[in-house]
Amino acid sequence: MRVCYFGTYRAEYSRNQIMIEGLRQAGVDVIECHEPLWRGIEDRVQVASGGWMHAGFWWRVVKAYARLLWRYRTVGAYDILIVGYPGQYDVFLARALSWLRRKPLVWDIFMSIYLVALERGLDKRSQFTIGLLRRLEWAACRLPDLLILDTSEYATWFGKTHSVPTQRFRLVPTGADDRVFHPIPSPMPKSRAFHVIYYGTFIRNHGVEHIVEAARLLADDPSIRFEFIGDGPEREKAQEIANRYHLSNVTFVEWLEKAELVKRVAQADVCLGVFGTTPQSLMTVQNKIYEGLAMAKPVITGDSPAVRQALIHSEQVYLCERENSISLVEAIRTLKGNPDLCRRLGQNGYRIFYDKYDVNHVGQIFASHLEKELLSQ
Numbered sequence: 001m002r003v004c005y006f007g008t009y010r011a012e013y014s015r016n017q018i019m020i021e022g023l024r025q026a027g028v029d030v031i032e033c034h035e036p037l038w039r040g041i042e043d044r045v046q047v048a049s050g051g052w053m054h055a056g057f058w059w060r061v062v063k064a065y066a067r068l069l070w071r072y073r074t075v076g077a078y079d080i081l082i083v084g085y086p087g088q089y090d091v092f093l094a095r096a097l098s099w100l101r102r103k104p105l106v107w108d109i110f111m112s113i114y115l116v117a118l119e120r121g122l123d124k125r126s127q128f129t130i131g132l133l134r135r136l137e138w139a140a141c142r143l144p145d146l147l148i149l150d151t152s153e154y155a156t157w158f159g160k161t162h163s164v165p166t167q168r169f170r171l172v173p174t175g176a177d178d179r180v181f182h183p184i185p186s187p188m189p190k191s192r193a194f195h196v197i198y199y200g201t202f203i204r205n206h207g208v209e210h211i212v213e214a215a216r217l218l219a220d221d222p223s224i225r226f227e228f229i230g231d232g233p234e235r236e237k238a239q240e241i242a243n244r245y246h247l248s249n250v251t252f253v254e255w256l257e258k259a260e261l262v263k264r265v266a267q268a269d270v271c272l273g274v275f276g277t278t279p280q281s282l283m284t285v286q287n288k289i290y291e292g293l294a295m296a297k298p299v300i301t302g303d304s305p306a307v308r309q310a311l312i313h314s315e316q317v318y319l320c321e322r323e324n325s326i327s328l329v330e331a332i333r334t335l336k337g338n339p340d341l342c343r344r345l346g347q348n349g350y351r352i353f354y355d356k357y358d359v360n361h362v363g364q365i366f367a368s369h370l371e372k373e374l375l376s377q
Contacts, residue, residue, distance in 0.1 A: 001370060002029040002078045006094050008037035008064055009084030014287050015110050016084045018177050022363020028370070033075050034084075035068040037061065065093060072097065079103065080370055085110040088133075088140050095143040104373055107144040108172070111280065112137060112158070119204055119278045120233070138162045146373050148366070150174045151306045153283040170369040173310065175362040176290035176353070180258050183296040183350065186266040193225040194336045197268035199261060200288055202232030205281030206274045207302065209234065212241045213325035214332065215250045222249070224336060229253045229264060265295055269342065270335055273301025277322045285310045289317065290357050293349035298342045300331045310357075314341070316349045 003023065009016050011034055023030050037060070081098045083090045085108050098105040114130070114137045117123070123130040141147065141164045148170055149155050155169040202208050208228070215226045226249060228238065235252070242250045256264065265271060271292035274281050282304045289307070292299035293316070301307060302322035311317040318335060321327035335342050355361070 001027075001080070001367070001374070002031070003080045003082050003370065004031050004033050004072075004075050004078040005082050005084055006033045006068075006072070006097075007083045007087050007090035008035055008068065009087060009090070010038065011036070013085065014177055015108070015174065018175055018359055018362055019084070019108060019172070019366060021177070021179070022175075022359045022361075023367055023370075024363070025360045026363040026367035028363075028367050031075055031078065033068065033071050035064050035071060037064040037089075061089075068093075079374060081105050082370075083107040083144070086113050088113050088137050091140045091143050104145040104377055105143065106146045106148065106370065106373065107140075108148040109141070109158075110148070110150065111154075111284075112161070115157075115161075115280055119280055134161075145377075146170060146369065148172050148369070151283055151285065151309070153306045157279060157283055172362060172366045172369070173357055174285055174287050174290060175357040175359065176287060176294045178294050178354070178358045181262060181265075181291040181294040184262060184266040186263070193223050194270075194332075195225055195227065195268045196270045196272060196332060197227045197229065197265060198272040199229035199265070200232070201230055202228075202235040202238065204234060205276040205278040206234070206286075207276035207281070207323060208238045209241060210275045210323055210325045210328060211272060212238045212247075212250065214328040215242070215247055216245050217325060217329045218332070219245065219247055219249055224249065224332065226250045227253065227264070227268070229261065230255050262295070265292070265297065268297060270332065271295075271297045271299045273299055273317075275302040275320075275322050275324075275328065277302075281322075282306065290353060293317070293353040294358070296346040296350035298335055298345035299349060300328065300335065311349075311352065314345075316345065316352050318345060 005020055020030050081094055081103055083094045087107055091107055094105055114134045117130060117133055141158065141162050147168050150171060150173055152171060155166045158164045159166050198208065198211055200206055218224050231254060239252055273289040274286050283306055285306055289299055289301050298318060300318045300320060303319040307319065313319040318331055320331040
């Protein structure tokens with residue numbers, strides 16, 4: 001099977017890298033036809049906030065799609081055209097190209113950019129833009145032959161929000177890139193503090209403020225320390241809380257290169273997932289959860305039906321109440337006081353990751369959906 005991975009998708013984003021590499025490991029010939037359009041998260045936020053109305057943005061769009069079409073001329077024959085994440089704009093052009101070649105079109109939606117925009121409060125900046133984005137996504141969902149998401153909860157949300165029948169979706173778990181995230185020996189002195197680590201983009205659905213509040217509640221215990229790595233819209237708020245209470249058990253670190261990040265995670269006793277209650281947070285099993293499992297680390301994250309479908313509480317992951325700092329404190333204290341539980345979580349989490357959620361298995365699941373779609377044509 002030969003597929004063309006098409007669009008202005010984020011080439012550096014873990015979802016796209018895992019899906020493309022997974023297909024290749026499953027024996028699929030993947031040709032990438034990609035042209036960058038976005039300059040980063042802030043660029044997308046600015047455009048969604050009304051920047052799309054400026055002529056400069058549309059000139060950028062025209063140039064990007066002209067280059068993309070030029071690349072497409074050299075792709076050659078393929079069996080399926082796949083649009084990567086995010087592809088809400090790319091799907092329209094991809095549909096025309098797939099019709100011309102009479103090939104099926106598959107779109108890895110992965111996340112609703114309309115929902116992401118809502119959760120970032122962009123509706124407060126431009127109601128018109130948010131309404132337009134919703135209509136665009138509604139139309140885009142109707143074009144592909146097959147739609148890909150990571151959880152059944154998200155498929156249900158698309159059904160309710162955009163009236164897309166759930167049977168049009170196929171599920172491919174998020175997983176993690178085990179070429180990067182894997183166990184690394186890291187000798188730890190017995191006298192050191194219990195090291196709790198969060199890393200990520202400090203977005204609302206991570207519930208970072210509840211982690212900082214947990215650190216405040218544990219401030220009188222010098223044997224527990226928190227490390228926050230990364231940057232994003234909620235980081236300033238998290239630092240303000242830490243500064244207000246003069247928390248000496250909290251450290252903030254800027255974004256690290258992946259190799260250095262992996263070393264930091266290897267030195268941690270516990271990895272933290274997400275604790276917010278936004279729809280996006282509740283409907284997905286975030287990449288950072290799988291990355292912790294891939295490194296054989298005990299992971300604490302907020303409870304949700306999506307997480308419980310993928311992992312077993314107290315066996316492969318440790319769950320606590322969301323937006324509840326006291327519940328998170330109890331979870332941290334439980335793991336700190338029970339080395340056997342920590343060891344079991346790390347071992348079992350690692351085992352299920354390599355049984356179901358590594359790049360190879362993600363690729364096999366995706367390839368199976370594509371093969372069935374080809375047979376149905």
